[in-house]
Amino acid sequence: MLAATTARIDAKKRAVLDSRKKQFAKATWEAETYDYRMNFYLTPPTGDIALEQFEEWAIARLKVLAELEACQFRNRSPAETEEYMRPVLEKYMRLSSNASKSSEIFTERKRDHYSHWTLRLAFSGTAELRQRFARLEAQLFRLRMQWDDAKERKEFIASLAMSWETVSEEEKLQWRAELKAATRVWDKEEEENYFKVQWENVPDLVERRMCLLKRGMAYVHIREQSGMVVNEFSRQLESALELAGRFLPRMDEDDRLSPILHHLSQQFVAPDSGYSESSSIGDITTPTAASIDGLSQHFPLCMQNLHRELRKNSHLKHFGRLQYTLFLKGIGLSLQEYKFKSEYLYNIRHSYGDVGGDANRRGKGYTPYSCQKLLTEAPPSSGQAHGCPYRTYGPDNLIALLQNVGVSDRQLLQGVREDVGKQRFHIACNRVFEHAHAAQIKKVKEESLWPASELDTILHPNTYFKRSFLLKNLGKVQAGDLGVDGPVQSSGGSERMET
Template sequence: MNRIDAKRRNVVDHRKKQFAEATYKEATYPHRLNFYSTPPTADITLEQFEQWAIDRLRVLAELEACSFRNRTPAETASHMKPLLDRYLPLDSNSVGNEKFLFAQRQKDHYSHFILRLAFSGTEDLRRRFARVETMLFRLRFQSDDARERGGFVRTLNLDWEPVGDEEKRELAPQLAAATVGINFGGKGKGSGALQQQVLEEEWCKVDWERVPDLIEHRKVLVRRGKAYVPAREQQSMVLSEYAARLDKAMELTARALPRLDEDDRLTPILNHLSKNFIAPDSSYSGSGTAVEGAEISARNIDTLSQHYPACMTHLHRSLRRDAHLKHFGRLQYTLFLKGIGLNLEECLVFWRSAFKNFSDDKFNKDYRYNIRHVYGDVGGDSNRRGGGYSPYSCQKILTEHAPGPGEAHGCPYRHFNMENLASLLQSMGVNERGVLQGVAEDKEKQKFHMACNRVFEHVHKNELRKARDEGVMTAAQLETIVHPNEYFKRSYLLKNMGKQKPGSGGDGDVKMEG
């Protein structure tokens, strides 16, 4: 019987006891790649917690967009490089700055686990998160230094049986035959040269069930239930192992989620992040005119409306048709106009002329104050200090205040039926059957922001081609559009490339909302 009262038992603190072993050890990152097997335990601030997760979400959302657009692996790698360098950089050990590398890898480590928490709530979110995380790992694995990649794989202690030199010599003809024209470019080479390359290559053997894709493409030798895999084809096995472990970890995380409900600091952040997988949330922080040199005035709004996305096009046309918009329509459109650079005085002129069927007294009594409040000219102290409200992002438009009868706000890709949506898009110049079919498929899959980007790329295809050929597209212009104001800005810059090149308005006008 233990005579020590459990309540009075000393708790061993590894920081005070010489021989005590720490329960939690500070993470070290000897490799650029990570299987995320061990959760992080060091302290970080709430600001870091949220911003690191948002940056990773931006990367994952763009990777998913590449998949929806059927980009090739080479196109995806080229497209993602500037975005990874911007939001989630990971340098190789050759950089040599240990403190710098640690900071990069710590952010990568934490951001993965934060999003793992955010996306473990439902099976759909778990499946999507695991899929894009595996895509990100594949991208990094392929671009990693060969020596560092090999060192990382050896630390995984995967149950691969190495093929010895004697066995390689014995099977050299069969191994060479199994990989001719695939791994070694067998054209024009004699069997002796191929066999010599077989001997120089590192091989391992695994149960054939573990590499069905390699067998399907005839990239390995299968003998006595074992598949002989050369080093350069081992990526498939590493990715399969990564995906399998992540799937299992996500299920375990889902079981632990109820315990987080007690923490009122983290739960709102995680809920916000999970909602943002519909379309990454962003806030427009442009000050003054959104596009340098553009005339943003009440009298010019009709001309500028040619650069509007579908949601704002519908609002503008409804306003011109009815000389009125209901509350949420006015709010959504006023914030958009504010975001493109329309100042308060011009905005009041615009709305007064648009509401032509109302008297001055009626307009001043029912509408003027609300417009000033949106701009932060009147209202509470916090509203005035913050300069009013921010323009709505795609995510906010998609998820808040669905339109009812007689209302024109919302997202047409989500809230219109396909017949009405097609009619709106055709009035915007989208007449190609293939594009409309693609929009219908995006709508069915609930990829509404992808449908909007599909329309943007079609309407601006000539300008985008010219911009890419001339090398004037910046990293900001390469990202998937997730904000109506960014749609307007890019459209205006592309259509006026002769006067001003894309990117001259400065990067960073659209930033993730924190």
């Protein structure tokens, strides 16, 4: 009976039901193609990528969005934002045009497509994250539209299923005077092309009286077309994020993806930035315990706070000691420069990788903490001084702390207070840095001494230190990582770093 039943099952159906064969079956979807570098991201990715790429591409895109948001927080003009963002996009999310004939076009566009959808999942969990993501993605889309090749932009727009109609020559002739007045086309050389759309789709143009209204239709000049495309992109993305938010709970069942998505969502506090050995100044000068007091002028507030606490009490509690020790290790201070108290000997040697063997990062020890780690760790309790002061101090105490380290500009302090109130902690820190180094940053920009990428948003205390050190020693140190005209000397402090 069983044999007869089996025989009656269609062979094709049996193949589909066989899970061992199903996993090797040919995909029923079409392979991804990218005809344009612009993308509405209407369809999710269908191919396979490694988990490492899944996270790596998303982090690269997140850095772009973070820099774009930082431009807004710093009140950069549209022109300044464009100038600032060009090298950032070139570094993290390059998109070559079709005319470039680049062999990397498909890879670049695939990375752009996948990274957008990864972050869409990561930031769909709450209304606030969805709003931030949609706003920044729309800004990124607008920038790319402005930079796109005119021919390719026109072809991309033509490929979209937009609800507009081209205004015929007869209609243009009929309404020409009113069209020109309503859309403010006074230049005889300006292109007189128009399209019409339901007025509800262009409320901003109606509000600004930049279109002609006739029988429920808005007649719009061609120059407004790119803005309408951006608005439609925003509208569709916001709707899609709502759907993604409902789907997100199912992702918790995947123990491979959910930790990555959670980690990415945390990075909207401050994008993570791994420590690089290039953040050390060991190739320029040799930091010693005796030079730390002099070098502390280049420390970010979190490390200045720990340094002052150590000098005041000759002691730091465990988490503060670990944070400060790793920072000093990162700037190039050697283990031999420490004067150990016996109870801390093993911990400090372990941080440096002097003990612990292969289990301890193969003898390299732990890496210095990033801003993101300091901002997302548990805050210090009474008597502790670790973490990020911009987050852990109350506004009045923070202002007092900044004044104690020499920050006195009232407008700057007010900007810091506003940043902290909106939980833009790393932006507040960058604001203080840029004010303290304004003259040097201006010189670097005007004389093109550094690549623009060397002045992007600081996301790591050790990056803060080295950039400050290099800017304050421009006459002695070349740009970049950055070569040396001669040793840079620092003075002050004790013979050994006592912890």
